[in-house]
Amino acid sequence: MNQWKNFTKGFIKENPVFVLLLGMCPTLGTTGTAINGLGMGLATTFVLVMSNLVVSLIKNLIPDKVRIPAFIVVIATFVTIVEMVMQAYLPSLYESLGLFIPLIVVNCIVLGRAEAFASKNTITSSVIDGLGIGFGFAFALTILGSVRELLGSGKLFDIAIYPEDYGMLVFILAPGAFIALGYIIAVINRLNKKNA
Amino acid sequence: MEYIIIIISAILVNNIVLNQFLGVCPFLGVSKKIETAVGMTGAVAFVMVLATIVTFLIQHYILIPFGIGYLQTISFILVIASLVQLVEIVLKKVSPSLYQALGVFLPLITTNCAILGVAILVIQKEFNLMEGVVYAVANAVGFGLALIIFAGLREHTDMQNVPKGLKGVPIALISAGILAMAFMGFSGIV
Numbered sequence: 001m002n003q004w005k006n007f008t009k010g011f012i013k014e015n016p017v018f019v020l021l022l023g024m025c026p027t028l029g030t031t032g033t034a035i036n037g038l039g040m041g042l043a044t045t046f047v048l049v050m051s052n053l054v055v056s057l058i059k060n061l062i063p064d065k066v067r068i069p070a071f072i073v074v075i076a077t078f079v080t081i082v083e084m085v086m087q088a089y090l091p092s093l094y095e096s097l098g099l100f101i102p103l104i105v106v107n108c109i110v111l112g113r114a115e116a117f118a119s120k121n122t123i124t125s126s127v128i129d130g131l132g133i134g135f136g137f138a139f140a141l142t143i144l145g146s147v148r149e150l151l152g153s154g155k156l157f158d159i160a161i162y163p164e165d166y167g168m169l170v171f172i173l174a175p176g177a178f179i180a181l182g183y184i185i186a187v188i189n190r191l192n193k194k195n196a
Numbered sequence: 197m198e199y200i201i202i203i204i205s206a207i208l209v210n211n212i213v214l215n216q217f218l219g220v221c222p223f224l225g226v227s228k229k230i231e232t233a234v235g236m237t238g239a240v241a242f243v244m245v246l247a248t249i250v251t252f253l254i255q256h257y258i259l260i261p262f263g264i265g266y267l268q269t270i271s272f273i274l275v276i277a278s279l280v281q282l283v284e285i286v287l288k289k290v291s292p293s294l295y296q297a298l299g300v301f302l303p304l305i306t307t308n309c310a311i312l313g314v315a316i317l318v319i320q321k322e323f324n325l326m327e328g329v330v331y332a333v334a335n336a337v338g339f340g341l342a343l344i345i346f347a348g349l350r351e352h353t354d355m356q357n358v359p360k361g362l363k364g365v366p367i368a369l370i371s372a373g374i375l376a377m378a379f380m381g382f383s384g385i386v
Contacts (some may be wrong), residue, residue: 182369
């Protein structure tokens with residue numbers, strides 16, 4: 001039960017994007033379409049789970065003073081792996097996410113979980129924590145991507161819902177990212193208040 | 197002329213925060229007061245220019261000659277992290293007054309994606325060193341411009357009667373969106 005709670009906390013209650021407001025740059029920058037948002041979310045999830053796993057394995061070996069640089073090296077290693085695998089097998093996704101893939105390394109969610117959770121907990125709960133927070137992040141990005149894609153071009157996961165001529169282009173462009181996220185956070189705040 | 201195009205494009209047309217979504221965390225985090233926004237801008241400008249120069253040299257004199265370009269992400273982030281530490285130590289000794297103004301912001305800068313982002317963009321756009329430095333300075337100015345305008349907006353919206361559900365972060369994001377729309381008006385200049 002406890003591990004289940006550990007897993008589900010990332011979706012609504014401690015959602016990294018909607019509630020904790022971390023990792024805003026990839027959230028806004030890669031959610032032009034739902035697919036891109038999902039891809040970015042899953043890439044980050046992989047890095048998060050693997051770095052949580054490795055950090056919790058080596059937590060007793062690292063001297064306290066150099067722990068942050070050590071964590072950064074671990075994270076950067078997995079980011080490089082994601083970068084190379086994506087370039088080889090998903091070139092079109094790699095192309096559209098562009099700069100934001102190497103920038104996973106400075107995503108505060110990943111370093112934050114390594115420092116706040118994985119360096120203090122067991123291997124199993126660190127991996128579950130990484131999965132939960134990662135899926136919460138992917139979930140948030142997919143929601144925002146779907147809203148923007150639907151309002152902007154009338155499509156959802158590339159399937160036409162209504163004619164593209166009626167779409168509001170601004171939601172695909174930069175301003176729409178900020179505005180859509182603002183309204184989604186307002187809704188989530190309201191939901192969280194009702195549950196509490 | 198080349199430099200003027202780089203400067204205008206980086207500050208207004210492709211503003212680093214409002215158009216490219218780099219450095220959004222400090223943009224939302226330290227924009228509650230104009231003074232802190234100015235301090236953060238100073239620290240970012242300082243580190244961004246230094247980091248761009250150092251990473252440019254690493255890319256062209258270490259990574260490319262030895263054919264280890266895939267180590268770009270790891271080496272750049274380590275260089276930026278140690279550079280921030282170094283700047284902190286040097287500033288503390290050399291200029292305590294400047295350290296007092298920028299000190300609190302420096303640790304936050306390691307995880308500011310604008311720094312790493314600009315360093316990588318300079319390599320991707322195949323600038324030479326001088327163009328890279330101009331690009332870094334212009335982006336720092338663009339970051340500062342967006343941050344300071346936004347801080348001013350937020351100081352005002354705090355005093356207004358905002359609908360209850362939108363108070364705080366949501367209204368800040370929506371005003372950032374409107375600000376981004378204003379910057380869209382510059383597209384097509386260069």
